[in-house]
Amino acid sequence: MGRGKLAAVDTVFFTGLLFLALVKATPIAFGAMAGLMSERSGVINIAIEGMMLMGAMMAFLGSVFFNDLTGGALPKIASLLAGLVVAMFFSAMVALLHALLSIHYKVDQIISGTVINLLAVGVTNFVANAFIDPNRIAGVGVLPVISIPILSEIPFIGRIFFSHQPLVYVMLIMVAVLQYALFKTPWGLRTRAVGEHPLAADTVGINVNRRRYINVTLGGALAGLGGAFLVLESVGRFQKLMTTGRGFIALAALIFGKWTSVGALGSALLFGFAEALGVRLQLGDVNELQALALLAGIGIIALAGVWSVLKLIRRGEDKRPSRTIGVLAIVGLATIAAALLIEWPSIEIPIQFLGLLPFIATVLVLAGFVGRAIPPAAIGKPYEKA
Amino acid sequence: MSEPVLRLVGISKRFPGVLANDQVDFELAPGEIHALLGENGAGKTTLMNVVYGLYEQDEGQIFINGEEVEIHDPNDALARGIGMVHQHFMLVPVMTVTENMMLGHETTHGPRLGPLSDLDQERVAEEIKALGVQHGLPIDPEAYVQDLSVGEQQRVEIVKALYRGAEVLILDEPTAVLTPQEAEDLFAVMRSLIAEGKSIIFITHKLKEVLAIADRITVLRDGKVVGTAEPAQTSEEELATMMVGREVILQVEKGPAEPGEAVLEVQNLNVQNLREQSVVRGVSFSVRAGEILGIAGVQGNGQAELVEALTGLAPVEGGHVFMNGQETTHLRPRAITEMGVAHVPEDRHRHGLVLTYPLDENLVLQTYYLPPFAKRSFLQPKEVRENAKRLIQEYDIRTPSIGTHASSLSGGNQQKVIVARELSRDIRLLIANQPTRGLDVGSIEFIHTRIIEERDEGVGVLLVSSELDEILSLSDRIAVLYAGEILAVMPAREATKERLGLLMAGVREAPNSIAAD
Numbered sequence: 001m002g003r004g005k006l007a008a009v010d011t012v013f014f015t016g017l018l019f020l021a022l023v024k025a026t027p028i029a030f031g032a033m034a035g036l037m038s039e040r041s042g043v044i045n046i047a048i049e050g051m052m053l054m055g056a057m058m059a060f061l062g063s064v065f066f067n068d069l070t071g072g073a074l075p076k077i078a079s080l081l082a083g084l085v086v087a088m089f090f091s092a093m094v095a096l097l098h099a100l101l102s103i104h105y106k107v108d109q110i111i112s113g114t115v116i117n118l119l120a121v122g123v124t125n126f127v128a129n130a131f132i133d134p135n136r137i138a139g140v141g142v143l144p145v146i147s148i149p150i151l152s153e154i155p156f157i158g159r160i161f162f163s164h165q166p167l168v169y170v171m172l173i174m175v176a177v178l179q180y181a182l183f184k185t186p187w188g189l190r191t192r193a194v195g196e197h198p199l200a201a202d203t204v205g206i207n208v209n210r211r212r213y214i215n216v217t218l219g220g221a222l223a224g225l226g227g228a229f230l231v232l233e234s235v236g237r238f239q240k241l242m243t244t245g246r247g248f249i250a251l252a253a254l255i256f257g258k259w260t261s262v263g264a265l266g267s268a269l270l271f272g273f274a275e276a277l278g279v280r281l282q283l284g285d286v287n288e289l290q291a292l293a294l295l296a297g298i299g300i301i302a303l304a305g306v307w308s309v310l311k312l313i314r315r316g317e318d319k320r321p322s323r324t325i326g327v328l329a330i331v332g333l334a335t336i337a338a339a340l341l342i343e344w345p346s347i348e349i350p351i352q353f354l355g356l357l358p359f360i361a362t363v364l365v366l367a368g369f370v371g372r373a374i375p376p377a378a379i380g381k382p383y384e385k386a
Numbered sequence: 387m388s389e390p391v392l393r394l395v396g397i398s399k400r401f402p403g404v405l406a407n408d409q410v411d412f413e414l415a416p417g418e419i420h421a422l423l424g425e426n427g428a429g430k431t432t433l434m435n436v437v438y439g440l441y442e443q444d445e446g447q448i449f450i451n452g453e454e455v456e457i458h459d460p461n462d463a464l465a466r467g468i469g470m471v472h473q474h475f476m477l478v479p480v481m482t483v484t485e486n487m488m489l490g491h492e493t494t495h496g497p498r499l500g501p502l503s504d505l506d507q508e509r510v511a512e513e514i515k516a517l518g519v520q521h522g523l524p525i526d527p528e529a530y531v532q533d534l535s536v537g538e539q540q541r542v543e544i545v546k547a548l549y550r551g552a553e554v555l556i557l558d559e560p561t562a563v564l565t566p567q568e569a570e571d572l573f574a575v576m577r578s579l580i581a582e583g584k585s586i587i588f589i590t591h592k593l594k595e596v597l598a599i600a601d602r603i604t605v606l607r608d609g610k611v612v613g614t615a616e617p618a619q620t621s622e623e624e625l626a627t628m629m630v631g632r633e634v635i636l637q638v639e640k641g642p643a644e645p646g647e648a649v650l651e652v653q654n655l656n657v658q659n660l661r662e663q664s665v666v667r668g669v670s671f672s673v674r675a676g677e678i679l680g681i682a683g684v685q686g687n688g689q690a691e692l693v694e695a696l697t698g699l700a701p702v703e704g705g706h707v708f709m710n711g712q713e714t715t716h717l718r719p720r721a722i723t724e725m726g727v728a729h730v731p732e733d734r735h736r737h738g739l740v741l742t743y744p745l746d747e748n749l750v751l752q753t754y755y756l757p758p759f760a761k762r763s764f765l766q767p768k769e770v771r772e773n774a775k776r777l778i779q780e781y782d783i784r785t786p787s788i789g790t791h792a793s794s795l796s797g798g799n800q801q802k803v804i805v806a807r808e809l810s811r812d813i814r815l816l817i818a819n820q821p822t823r824g825l826d827v828g829s830i831e832f833i834h835t836r837i838i839e840e841r842d843e844g845v846g847v848l849l850v851s852s853e854l855d856e857i858l859s860l861s862d863r864i865a866v867l868y869a870g871e872i873l874a875v876m877p878a879r880e881a882t883k884e885r886l887g888l889l890m891a892g893v894r895e896a897p898n899s900i901a902a903d
Contacts (some may be wrong), residue, residue, distance in 0.1 A: 028669065160493065184502060185505060186492035186494065186501050187502055188480075189488060189489055189505065190489065190490075190501075193478050193489050196478045196479070196481070197477070197478045197479070199476060200475075200476035200477060200478055200489075201457075201490070202460065203438070203440065203472065204460060204464070204476070204489050204490030204550075205464060205490045205491075206459045207459075310650055337497055377479075385440060385441070
């Protein structure tokens with residue numbers, strides 16, 4: 001019996017897991033990019049959760065109303081795209097409120113963010129209770145999978161990366177665009193200057209507060225896409241509190257990714273992977289202990305690998321692999337061997353525990369591996385001329 | 387005489403409760419260095435911030451090359467050829483020199499995508515490198531600003547102003563962060579800029595510099611122009627009188643020191659800053675009773691961390707500190723205070739006072755729990771007030787009442803509150819870090835006199851200052867701190883500005899020259 005389960009932990013298991021990790025990482029990455037735009041310009045954004053929740057609801061309502069208005073004359077996808085636009089608009093408006101409170105009224109940015117999160121919960125719950133649920137409003141559906149020709153045929157890679165619904169691609173493109181824009185364009189230069197040393201930016205003629213308004217608001221639109229993803233690419237309808245903390249995980253991903261979009265995507269993938277693993281193991285077709293042991297082994301080896309690469313590329317560090325790295329590699333290999341060779345007893349891990357995985361990963365990552373991520377120097381401080 | 391490049395007529399600028407500039411008239415002739423002299427708070431920087439567009443004036447007109455202009459923000463000023471090097475540099479530390487240069491008017495290449503076009507870093511790097519060479523201001527375009535010394539950052543700031551096309555250059559207290567030699571280099575650059583036809587406004591409160599470099603001097607006091615003079619027809623004493631409004635004694639009078647036992651003994655002290663970098667490295671020295679040991683050095687060479695470690699505010703990484711023969715290395719601040727140590731901290735707002743407390747409570751911050759201020763765990767407000775009344779009189783603290791919050795006092799009076807509190811206790815050692823920074827000449831005079839009096843009563847004094855004049859006029863012995871190390875300790879009579887200046891720049895003395903002493 002145990003041998004039979006072992007066979008399930010194979011390439012199909014892994015490609016499925018990684019595919020799902022990318023899907024699960026998508027809303028987190030959108031949220032992290034919203035935070036990136038805001039925080040790089042100096043405004044702390046803990047309101048991502050609220051913006052995403054609002055985006056999710058408005059994506060649902062937007063697509064449903066558009067569908068009703070057109071009376072089904074247009075294809076379903078038009079309604080779904082309309083939902084996307086509506087979600088972006090309303091999330092941007094929520095972000096604008098955050099900007100107004102923290103830039104114009106100089107409210108403490110943590111307080112402003114908290115208030116907005118509470119407000120978003122209140123508003124969406126109210127609309128759901130008073131309007132969506134009693135009327136049993138059904139969703140329009142979800143965006144179709146777009147398999148990219150040729151690329152999606154590549155073994156493993158094709159399945160993992162090139163056979164997704166459109167927002168996953170949009171997310172990947174936005175990550176690349178933002179990374180480039182932040183470090184190579186006038187917009188990025190000004191954004192970083194405003195977040196690091198606003199007075200210096202002011203003295204060369206940059207309007208600090210305007211830059212912050214624009215960034216926070218545009219970031220809100222990205223958070224809206226993250227919320228819309230949950231409705232338009234995943235569940236198909238709005239549920240109360242459906243963001244379930246993804247906005248906060250996005251914030252953790254942003255910090256873990258050291259305020260860069262590529263870094264944030266990397267950490268979003270980590271969280272997405274943890275979540276996907278939870279989902280995947282809930283299916284019950286593999287031996288949970290074996291799968292976890294195998295992944296732990298791969299994780300340890302990956303850690304050793306990343307560490308030695310970092311040692312190689314960082315300035316001024318000893319280039320030789322340290323003893324710790326060697327020990328890590330051996331421990332990793334031993335774990336993999338054990339995972340494959342030992343006959344693991346099959347224990348039922350409670351589903352609720354598996355659902356906890358992304359949050360446990362967040363705690364571990366924030367507590368242990370982040371190192372010293374240095375935030376933009378002027379973050380959280382309203383700009384006032386001396 | 388030719389048309390002034392910049393003319394200010396009747397400029398007034400108000401802040402809530404303060405008239406920072408009052409009907410100021412000012413003229414800058416082409417090709418001149420015009421010094422704007424005044425004490426801290428006289429309104430020099432405010433006036434220049436108006437010219438540069440950071441503030442808008444409430445009244446008055448600005449003329450550039452004879453034409454009246456309105457300057458609403460720095461863009462307007464930059465467009466009209468006005469550049470300003472601020473006292474606190476306006477550079478983003480985590481960016482490269484090139485990025486800082488481009489900021490605000492970026493050069494791009496490739497497809498025109500507006501704010502998302504590609505920055506042309508290579509071209510700008512070439513341009514600023516050439517510009518630097520042309521003006522004798524070599525800079526490395528690829529360096530990150532945070533890795534540059536203050537002198538290098540200042541060069542970057544000047545090149546930045548030139549890169550933006552400045553014809554009028556405003557330099558706000560440019561020598562405050564420089565060693566004497568670096569200041570000389572800066573003056574040479576200023577002269578060559580003048581030779582190329584630029585005009586310079588030089589803001590300072592240092593009399594010697596003004597006489598050395600300026601073509602004309604305008605003195606501001608309390609926001610008003612007191613007068614304009616030419617260096618040849620004036621003197622340090624006359625300028626000081628104009629600045630302060632009364633005659634001042636520029637030289638501190640003090641007799642010879644009579645040093646006794648060591649009250650502070652520091653052995654191989656190591657201290658790290660918050661980023662875990664070693665900023666005080668193997669420092670050893672001693673301070674004897676009845677002498678003043680001055681620690682000279684450019685700001686940011688470990689002075690702040692050294693003082694924090696000595697007073698127990700920061701942890702000591704290695705080495706030993708003894709006070710009155712007892713080891714105090716890892717003691718907490720209260721224990722150190724109770725051993726008779728007074729501390730006048732560098733930042734009077736953050737470490738010296740509780741700004742939101744009234745004056746009388748600020749005067750008992752270290753003694754509130756002791757009799758007579760506390761009895762059986764209860765504060766004795768009457769005693770606290772009596773104490774305040776006595777000190778206010780003794781130390782000439784100008785305040786509306788003893789219940790006034792510390793935040794509403796002027797800088798000089800805030801500093802007097804700290805000095806009064808620290809010196810009114812029974813002390814053996816006084817650690818004073820930048821005790822007169824930002825103060826008016828009158829307050830400086832008072833605090834200097836008090837420090838000498840303490841010395842004469844047998845207190846050991848550790849004086850940390852980046853003002854070389856202060857170190858030279860007060861100290862009995864002088865140590866130079868550079869990059870966290872003490873490069874030399876010498877009797878004050880063997881110290882000259884030049885010798886200290888070289889040490890402050892990190893130039894070590896050959897061992898034989900020390901042996902020759």
